[in-house]
Amino acid sequence: MFSCLNVGSGAVTPLLRALATASIALTVAGCDREPAAKTLAESVGVPREVRIARAKKAIAARTVSATGTLAADEEIVLGAKVPGRLGEINVDLGSRVRRGQVVARIDPSDYSLRVEQAEAALEQARVRLGLSPGGNDDRVVPEETGIVRQAAAVLKDAKLTHERMVELSKRDLIARAELDEAIAQLTVAEARYQDALEEVRQRQAILAQRRFELEIARQQLKDTAIASPIEAAVRQRHASLGEYLAAGSPVVTLIRMDPLRLRLAVPEREAGFVRVGQQVRLTVAGDPGEYGGRVVRLSPAIAEENRTLLIEAEVPNPRFLLRPGSFAKAEIVVELGEEVVTVPDDALVTFAGIEKVLTVADGKAVERRVRTGRRLAEGVEITEGVEAGEAVIVKPGNLVAGQ
Numbered sequence: 001m002f003s004c005l006n007v008g009s010g011a012v013t014p015l016l017r018a019l020a021t022a023s024i025a026l027t028v029a030g031c032d033r034e035p036a037a038k039t040l041a042e043s044v045g046v047p048r049e050v051r052i053a054r055a056k057k058a059i060a061a062r063t064v065s066a067t068g069t070l071a072a073d074e075e076i077v078l079g080a081k082v083p084g085r086l087g088e089i090n091v092d093l094g095s096r097v098r099r100g101q102v103v104a105r106i107d108p109s110d111y112s113l114r115v116e117q118a119e120a121a122l123e124q125a126r127v128r129l130g131l132s133p134g135g136n137d138d139r140v141v142p143e144e145t146g147i148v149r150q151a152a153a154v155l156k157d158a159k160l161t162h163e164r165m166v167e168l169s170k171r172d173l174i175a176r177a178e179l180d181e182a183i184a185q186l187t188v189a190e191a192r193y194q195d196a197l198e199e200v201r202q203r204q205a206i207l208a209q210r211r212f213e214l215e216i217a218r219q220q221l222k223d224t225a226i227a228s229p230i231e232a233a234v235r236q237r238h239a240s241l242g243e244y245l246a247a248g249s250p251v252v253t254l255i256r257m258d259p260l261r262l263r264l265a266v267p268e269r270e271a272g273f274v275r276v277g278q279q280v281r282l283t284v285a286g287d288p289g290e291y292g293g294r295v296v297r298l299s300p301a302i303a304e305e306n307r308t309l310l311i312e313a314e315v316p317n318p319r320f321l322l323r324p325g326s327f328a329k330a331e332i333v334v335e336l337g338e339e340v341v342t343v344p345d346d347a348l349v350t351f352a353g354i355e356k357v358l359t360v361a362d363g364k365a366v367e368r369r370v371r372t373g374r375r376l377a378e379g380v381e382i383t384e385g386v387e388a389g390e391a392v393i394v395k396p397g398n399l400v401a402g403q
Contacts (some may be wrong), residue, residue: 052360052391058342058378062335063281064273065374068264070284070315072255072324074230077238080245081223089241091252096320097228102253104239104324106224115221118214125207129200129370140205143201148365151189151196158182158189165289232256257320262293262313264330268302271309280313282330284322291315291322330403331374342379347392348372357386358393358401365393367401 080086087107097103121134129140140146165182168174232254239251256268262282266274280293293315302309313330315322348370351358355372359366370385393399 051394055343055386055390057388063331064270066264066266070326074256077250078252078256079250082220082261083247083337086243091234092330095234097233102227104226108224111221114217118217122210125210129203145200148196148260151193155189155193158186162186176398255317258317260315260317262315264311265308268307279333284326284328341382341388343392344379346395358396360391365403
């Protein structure tokens with residue numbers, strides 16, 4: 001039980017001081033010694049050791065950043081050119097195919113028979129013109145064919161008979177009727193000769209038709225093999241073995257994987273710096289590698305809905321590491337050799353969307369708000385807030401301005 005002490009004002013101050021000292025001693029003894037020591041050190045202004053680095057000048061390319069999508073340069077739907085049952089399919093989803101490689105085949109049995117039929121019809125047409133059945137030379141002289149030579153002989157005989165009858169008629173040795181008969185026979189012989197020539201020409205036309213029919217039959221037989229016109233990969237398979245396909249039915253969808261087409265939307269304010277032929281550096285999600293390409297096409301107009309310019313870049317992809325449809329972040333190199341200021345990556349502090357660094361002035365930390373640019377090999381580009389040569393604190397941790 002405490003009782004009140006009636007003491008003078010001179011005695012109160014020493015008493016309060018003694019009580020305060022005892023209270024602080026008990027508090028320090030009951031707590032962890034290290035935090036207490038740190039707190040006391042900070043309270044009396046003990047300096048912290050920090051590591052500093054100098055903001056440096058670096059030579060870097062000026063770039064325009066944009067995002068976009070990779071797309072296949074070509075996408076082809078291979079279909080059946082002739083109808084028939086699918087007798088062979090050699091690829092599936094993801095298969096790589098070479099240019100000219102047969103990916104599927106229609107059953108060729110019916111088309112082989114059509115070729116044999118066309119060959120027989122061609123041989124028959126050649127024989128009717130007096131040519132050998134198996135030759136390839138279809139040239140014919142009509143006057144040398146049997147049908148024309150026969151008609152020519154009849155015409156010659158009719159001419160001789162007509163000439164004799166004319167001479168006999170002049171001498172009044174024959175009747176007028178015999179002369180008229182000779183004239184009629186000559187007319188008939190001339191007509192038959194012309195008819196023979198026309199028959200030969202018609203047979204020549206039939207021979208040419210049979211030749212074309214054979215070529216068509218052979219082409220249809222060749223078209224039973226469905227081959228890839230490009231080096232590509234199978235994106236989708238549409239048909240199954242044994243399925244009957246009409247002409248034009250899709251069999252597989254192929255996409256060209258090398259090169260790929262990168263479509264980028266460049267902000268209007270930076271579109272004026274982009275030119276055909278400029279280099280492009282890009283990265284895709286899930287792949288740590290960086291890939292290169294070049295600008296090959298520019299849209300002639302700015303898109304009104306988002307105020308961007310659509311450009312296309314060509315990206316080599318010989319090992320098929322990149323995939324069409326991937327989201328890509330890209331930088332277009334619009335100028336080489338630009339001088340910039342950089343600081344180390346771990347000197348940058350970001351809080352609530354504000355970027356800053358801590359510099360040193362008179363032994364104290366000084367906060368500087370900065371505006372950053374690109375991430376370079378030398379560090380982070382500083383476009384505003386720090387000049388080259390200034391000291392910045394690396395890994396400031398919980399260091400605050402004024403400490």
